[in-house]
Amino acid sequence: MTDPSAASRCPQSPPTTSAPPYTTAVTVEDFHRNLAAIRARIDAAAERAGRDAAEIRLLPVSKTVPEERLRTAFAAGITQMGENKVQEAQRKSENLADLGISWSVIGHLQTNKAKNVAAFADEFQALDSLHLAETLDRRLQANGRGLDVYVQVNSSGEPSKFGLEPADVAAFLAALPSYSSLRVRGLMTLAAHTDDAARVHDCFSVMRQLRDAALQAGTVGDGLLSMGMSGDFEAAIEGGSTCVRVGQAIFGARATPDSHYWPESPQTK
Ligand SMILES: *Cc1c(COP(=O)(O)O)cnc(C)c1O
Numbered sequence: 001m002t003d004p005s006a007a008s009r010c011p012q013s014p015p016t017t018s019a020p021p022y023t024t025a026v027t028v029e030d031f032h033r034n035l036a037a038i039r040a041r042i043d044a045a046a047e048r049a050g051r052d053a054a055e056i057r058l059l060p061v062s063k064t065v066p067e068e069r070l071r072t073a074f075a076a077g078i079t080q081m082g083e084n085k086v087q088e089a090q091r092k093s094e095n096l097a098d099l100g101i102s103w104s105v106i107g108h109l110q111t112n113k114a115k116n117v118a119a120f121a122d123e124f125q126a127l128d129s130l131h132l133a134e135t136l137d138r139r140l141q142a143n144g145r146g147l148d149v150y151v152q153v154n155s156s157g158e159p160s161k162f163g164l165e166p167a168d169v170a171a172f173l174a175a176l177p178s179y180s181s182l183r184v185r186g187l188m189t190l191a192a193h194t195d196d197a198a199r200v201h202d203c204f205s206v207m208r209q210l211r212d213a214a215l216q217a218g219t220v221g222d223g224l225l226s227m228g229m230s231g232d233f234e235a236a237i238e239g240g241s242t243c244v245r246v247g248q249a250i251f252g253a254r255a256t257p258d259s260h261y262w263p264e265s266p267q268t269k
Helices: 028-048 067-075 086-095 111-120 130-143 166-178 197-217 233-238
Strands: 057-060 080-083 102-105 123-127 147-152 182-188 224-226 243-246
Touching (some): 028 067, 057 080, 080 086, 086 111, 111 130, 123 130, 123 182, 130 147, 130 182, 166 182, 166 197, 182 197, 224 243, 233 243
Parallel strands (some): 057 243, 080 102, 123 147, 182 224
């Protein structure tokens, strides 16, 4: 039944993922080159969208990258790093404490690990329950710290993706002022993982609408939008993103499949 010539007879069929070949950055020069390329693409996307590129933050995502290469990345000027898993983030923050890197936890957090985030993170981008907000707040108060947070929204409707349903965002934001150590900065999402540009675009526009409504209600602080990763950051910028979270296009391709981080990803990667 399998026809080995099928692929060559069908050259127009799209690849199952759109990932370009990400080259691994090893030296300071490699990091400079990758960063310059990303910044140029951010600038061009901002220009197309009639936006000021200065309002778009590039958050390098360092998950799976060993600490020695993070030292090189730091030497190349990377001073903030995003990590999906709290244990990995905390280990790196301890072993690289001499550098003074600013750590952002960008992945789903179980309540029993709230104390870890409260201890070392500078930012948490995946707030998705009031129980977690309450636990984080209690731990932060005990430590005399505050924490910048983004509320994660499931903008794609994919059932197992983390984050609030869009319909629940307004009430959730309205409840957050009770937790005074949490500084609500904005909303965060992962768009649908697909080559269908229209579906990706829809995710970003849902986010922008939610943000605009929350700004009207005065519940979302600065109204920042964290969205866009290596495969879709330009579309995210055109959709209003103020923070793109870019891993592979800076550090190089990851061996760990994305399904390790968000269970619904296609297993074909
Ligand atoms: C890994 C990760 C990213 C970055 O993905 P890349 O494909 O490496 O750019 C962005 N956001 C979250 C939540 C992640 O876990």
